Amino acid sequence: xxxxxxxxxxxxxxxxxxxxxxxxxxxxxxxxxxxxxxxxxxxxxxxxxxxxxxxxxxxxxxxxxxxxxxxxxxxxxxxxxxxxxxxxxxxxxxxxxxxxxxxxxxxxxxxxxxxxxxxxxxxxxxxxxxxxxxxxxxxxxxxxxxxxxxxxxxxxxxxxxxxxxxxxxxxxxxxxxxxxxxxxxxxxxxxxxxxxxxxxxxxxxxxxxxxxxxxxxxxxxxxxxxxxxxxxxxxxxxxxxxxxxxxxxxxxxxxxxxxxxxxxxxxxxxxxxxxxxxxxxxxxxxxxxxxxxxxxxxxxxxxxxxxxxxxxxxxxxxxxxxxxxxxxxxxxxxxxxxxxx
Amino acid sequence: xxxxxxxxxxxxxxxxxxxxxxxxxxxxxxxxxxxxxxxxxxxxxxxxxxxxxxxxxxxxxxxxxxxxxxxxxxxxxxxxxxxxxxxxxxxxxxxxxxxxxxxxxxxxxxxxxxxxxxxxxxxxxxxxxxxxxxxxxxxxxxxxxxxxxxxxxxxxxxxxxxxxxxxxxxxxxxxxxxxxxxxxxxxxxxxxxxxxxxxxxxxxxxxxxxxxxxxxxxxxxxxxxxxxxxxxxxxxxxxxxxxxxxxxxxxxxxxxxxx
Numbered sequence: 001x002x003x004x005x006x007x008x009x010x011x012x013x014x015x016x017x018x019x020x021x022x023x024x025x026x027x028x029x030x031x032x033x034x035x036x037x038x039x040x041x042x043x044x045x046x047x048x049x050x051x052x053x054x055x056x057x058x059x060x061x062x063x064x065x066x067x068x069x070x071x072x073x074x075x076x077x078x079x080x081x082x083x084x085x086x087x088x089x090x091x092x093x094x095x096x097x098x099x100x101x102x103x104x105x106x107x108x109x110x111x112x113x114x115x116x117x118x119x120x121x122x123x124x125x126x127x128x129x130x131x132x133x134x135x136x137x138x139x140x141x142x143x144x145x146x147x148x149x150x151x152x153x154x155x156x157x158x159x160x161x162x163x164x165x166x167x168x169x170x171x172x173x174x175x176x177x178x179x180x181x182x183x184x185x186x187x188x189x190x191x192x193x194x195x196x197x198x199x200x201x202x203x204x205x206x207x208x209x210x211x212x213x214x215x216x217x218x219x220x221x222x223x224x225x226x227x228x229x230x231x232x233x234x235x236x237x238x239x240x241x242x243x244x245x246x247x248x249x250x251x252x253x254x255x256x257x258x259x260x261x262x263x264x265x266x267x268x269x270x271x272x273x274x275x276x277x278x279x280x281x282x283x284x285x286x287x288x289x290x291x292x293x294x295x296x297x298x299x300x301x302x303x304x305x306x307x308x309x310x311x312x313x314x315x316x317x318x319x320x321x322x323x324x325x326x327x328x329x330x331x332x333x334x335x336x337x338x339x340x341x
Numbered sequence: 342x343x344x345x346x347x348x349x350x351x352x353x354x355x356x357x358x359x360x361x362x363x364x365x366x367x368x369x370x371x372x373x374x375x376x377x378x379x380x381x382x383x384x385x386x387x388x389x390x391x392x393x394x395x396x397x398x399x400x401x402x403x404x405x406x407x408x409x410x411x412x413x414x415x416x417x418x419x420x421x422x423x424x425x426x427x428x429x430x431x432x433x434x435x436x437x438x439x440x441x442x443x444x445x446x447x448x449x450x451x452x453x454x455x456x457x458x459x460x461x462x463x464x465x466x467x468x469x470x471x472x473x474x475x476x477x478x479x480x481x482x483x484x485x486x487x488x489x490x491x492x493x494x495x496x497x498x499x500x501x502x503x504x505x506x507x508x509x510x511x512x513x514x515x516x517x518x519x520x521x522x523x524x525x526x527x528x529x530x531x532x533x534x535x536x537x538x539x540x541x542x543x544x545x546x547x548x549x550x551x552x553x554x555x556x557x558x559x560x561x562x563x564x565x566x567x568x569x570x571x572x573x574x575x576x577x578x579x580x581x582x583x584x585x586x587x588x589x590x591x592x593x594x595x596x597x598x599x600x
Contacts, residue, residue: 198456198457201458202455206462208455209438210442210445212433212438216430216434217429217432219429221431222414224442224443224445224446225417225418225509227414238452280433
């Protein structure tokens, strides 16, 4: 255990590292500016339908981020996050269509409801863990569409028919005349942007390290003074909240909620998005959202008869080429740039 | 009052008595070695002290406070740091992140403060980062600071564990077989490191160890266990010449000659 003899590590990595610290201010500004352009431009380039699809992709990316917070970063497998997506969507739809709330007013309420329910699910999750937790959350996703159809709450949920609602209008002070589709896109990008930023802050600080430490080695995490039970239940709450907010956005973007839009498939889609984007990656979640929204369309364009087969092949090919998802690709590119620079 | 007081600790697993009423103290700024042949109950006793097991009888007091029965995550804030026998690092995280994770008990910023990057959270983070840097320098880990721990050799990973345990400024450092898996030269380095740590951090160390040579060289005091009972307790010289200890290690016939 003497000092130097064990520091033998494969060649180039150590020298490459210091470059990460202290990116010059103009570079940061450039990245931020570039990001803004990339985020805003589609609203003025794309036609109405592709823009709607991109809006939905951003929303799915946000929902995947929610799943990543608990499954990716904290290691609690959830196969039922579609339930929180549905809960958020219905919270917003009910408040808007029955009580005439504005969309913005429903957001904190929807987030709170999903957070509380997620927190509640977090407690049995403490005892279950691993595959058992996966099955339990899975059953939640199976139950939700049926609960939404149930007669006793039909007056509120609209039963099988669902509820119709209207996209929020662009506020009058906005320069130029934005169409509702353009405004909806900005709403989705804005809300998702805030959520991504908050999650990014959370993950790179004390709590994020504790979440990952708990995932990697629970006994050691406890020995470091981490209250793993509290961390896990709160991670579940945060996760449900983020996915619920995505659900709220989807309700207004689609202008309609119905039980059959929230089948088991939503939960599986979110899971696919998480793996494809990159498990335990913030930015990867956004790519996961783009993938699960656009790749099925590509599959359909290739073969109308068996889009599922093509989708499956694309998915396998993708995971074969990028086993760590998009996030792994990004990390590799960043590493190469750093070594060169 | 001693820093760590172990009193009449008994641990039974079903019908097996692993620890049968052991008492000993660790004073402040003392290095205490806990030795014994295989199956003597060292690791069980270690797990009782670190809060992993609850003793069937008896109690452990730390800095005058009752430690027995506290939840495991309350031990670190009391000033109890530890390393693990078979490395228990956070494998997906870098060396620096592992060490920072050790500072968890020092911090207060919760979910909200972190998500909003409140000034309090930022200050705390900056202080922890600075502290981590100094520990990485001390344990010669700067060159590998931003590499995932899983990619590093065993001896380096052990140093990472040490840094992770030290960052929370423990009053007592529990080390479970720190020399396990190290070669001769590395054990020499470890002995020096333990003495440096005791001096620089003004802490006590409780060392569970097979490596007799290391224990005898660094300890101020040695406690010997056999079949779950304490058979000797004293300075390294006293314990080494104790007939009970010689018998436990070398067998009954060897005792008269060896003594």
